[in-house]
Amino acid sequence: MGSHGKCQKIRRKSDGRVVVWEEFCYATLTDSETHTLMSEVKFLKNLKHPNILRCYDYIIDSINSKLYIVMEDCMSGNLASYIASSIRERLYLDEQLIVKIITQLTSALEKFHRTSERRFNFFHPNLKPDNIYLDSEQNVKLGKPSYSPLLHQYEKCSIWSLGCLLYELCTLCRFVPGPQQKVLTQNLTTGTFLNSFPEQYSNELSILLHNMLNLTDHLRPSLESLLKSKLLAKAVSKEAKKEHQRRVAQVKMNKKVRFARKNKENLPPGDPRIVALQNIAKKYQTNSQHERQVEKDWNVTCLRL
Template sequence: IKLLLMSGNTSGSGGSSGGCSLSDYDVLCEIGTGSYGTCAKIRRKRDGLILVWKELSYVTMTEAEKRYLCSEVNLLKSLSHPNIVKYVDRIHDRATGKVYIIMEYCDGGDLLKRIRAHREKKKYIPEQQIWKWLTQLSLALRCCHCRQGVKAVLHRDLKPANCFLDSDGNLKLGDFGLARVLRHSGSFASTFVGTPYYMSPEQMQKSAYTEKSDIWSLGIVAYELACLRPPFVADKQRDLATRIRRGEFEPPPDCYSPALRALIADCLAVTPEHRPSVEDLLQRPEMIPYSGSGAEESISPERGSLQSWADSLAKRESAVRRASAQLESARLDLKARQRSLSELEARLAARERALIDVERKLANGQAQLRFEQLRLAESAAVQRLDAATSTEPTISNGRPTCDRCSSCQQLPQFTTPDTPPPESVALSAPSATSFSAVSVGLPPPVVALNGRQRRSGASSTPTNSRKVQPDEQQSAAVRRPPIPAPRRSVLRDQANQLYC
């Protein structure tokens, strides 16, 4: 605490390096509580500038806490970056044993409030906004991790509550109360401090760690911005430490790009050597558009020589050229894919037209086939109808014959008994429209011979029977019953159906 007191003028009522006192400010309201003190919104009387101060009491502090207090004040004075909360002044009140650290006021709140607001609305944060905030946070960490000279700074309490937003929505990193200055590049910090949900596996194991612990915390902040919740949650600190050491977490939602998911996975690697550095993160194409807008680092003697800045700018230019080349290659690839897609669409359209022509021809062929089948069926029906309505057969040479049926000639000859038949037998003559016995499948005609009826084709022949002479056959009349009317009606209906 002596270093703090010797760094500026002090008095009983209050003092600062610029000669300010508590009476030069009006307290407007209390904002919240930080790591080691209370934050209040104030207004400077001489120009009305809105600021914020952190009220820290060192009366009850241990020696370690006093060292942390001195570390925060010295860090705020040495760090100058647009994405780090700006240090304005300090006031030491010896009467009350309190120190007031005055900083710029970020009226946009912090990331924790933004995350809670989106979680209540059940709406994810846009990915471009996440990339902008992660880029600005990486630039702030580069200002801390840059080993210009022999100094490097670890924040060690990186979380959404310590990432503040100004009126334009730009991110500013604050609350360096737990930061630790590494005196040389080979030194390690091993103090167990920080918020458990954002602590790295090496912190949980209480082992040595370097700047890669802040990269782990940055990955958790990125995960919480995407998923609106931390990746590792448990009721007990032992279970939380186990989950952090395993490094197993659910992947971010599918609405985010693979690049953002890869960044989160790389930052949350369990092995510190597998995590990227801040410079590696800033080389990603998604961060390059935001790395030069409103986030340029200020040049100061403590930041290094002009040659180092020239080298840094040269690296950025080379990164921009590589990104431009990648974009041009992607654009050409996209054009080639579009051309191939257009050619494929044209081929598909041609095949579709050919298929339509084939289907049309097939339909025409089927229609012609059906028409031919109907025509053949109609012709067959007409022929059968004509055969059914033909004249009755006559007996010639002992065989019933007709004009349109040659099968009648195959019927057996009629035989008669020895007694000759009468000259004329009165038989019921068939009508002109009757069907023949052969064509309709009726029994053979009955011939009246000598007063007895014998069917044609009988196999039994009496001993005294004789063969009917041709003149007798011509005089003999065939007696055959006419086709019944119902049978004619059925045959006519079948003919009409065949015709249809």
């Protein structure tokens, strides 16, 4: 999908948020590829999770065969740059941070798979440090999938990819570096590919890694069992508490906005609560218009196909 498009950062007028504006031209795609592309975007729009890069909206220009997508912007870089920084400083990552990253990614993948099973047949093979972003609080954001058709045992494939990432977080080395690929492939058959696991990490983390990289796919843990494991359960509880606090803060903000609506005659012009109320109303109106236009263009596109 990325080979047909370009992107740039823009600032949204309604709230001043910096977002990524992506433009795709699907004129050269076949009917089947175009239908898949539209399904991917619709899937992204419905995928909402705190650790998944958010797709805010999309616009279909069927006349010029162009698709515009508004994506969340991650300004703190990706996991690859964070790992590279640790390599330069010759410092291993803290185990609590590693567990936090793996927990958030596991939760994001579970949401992706659960949504895909209900509506779409997509598999997320793009689980690599370059496609995983960090915010200012070192929370991860799983980037856009490089979609593939749904594969048999696709969850087990995700577990394997997650294990490769965990190996890189712990050792600061790629699981399958280019020059040593043949040697590591030979070691896979004997299970000797984890000899360099740093001793500073706990035995529980080492066992988790071995289980995720089990050569027999049905012996690998499921995403659900990973979240319930002893090592990740505490981190899952912290994430749930953090999400609850975020929702409570949102409720308080909504109450302030409603209060401003009822008492706006007592507030001076330009008060932040009035501005917030106007921006929210404008956003809802704009989103509603976009939804109607998107559905109309989507129906026209489906008819063309």
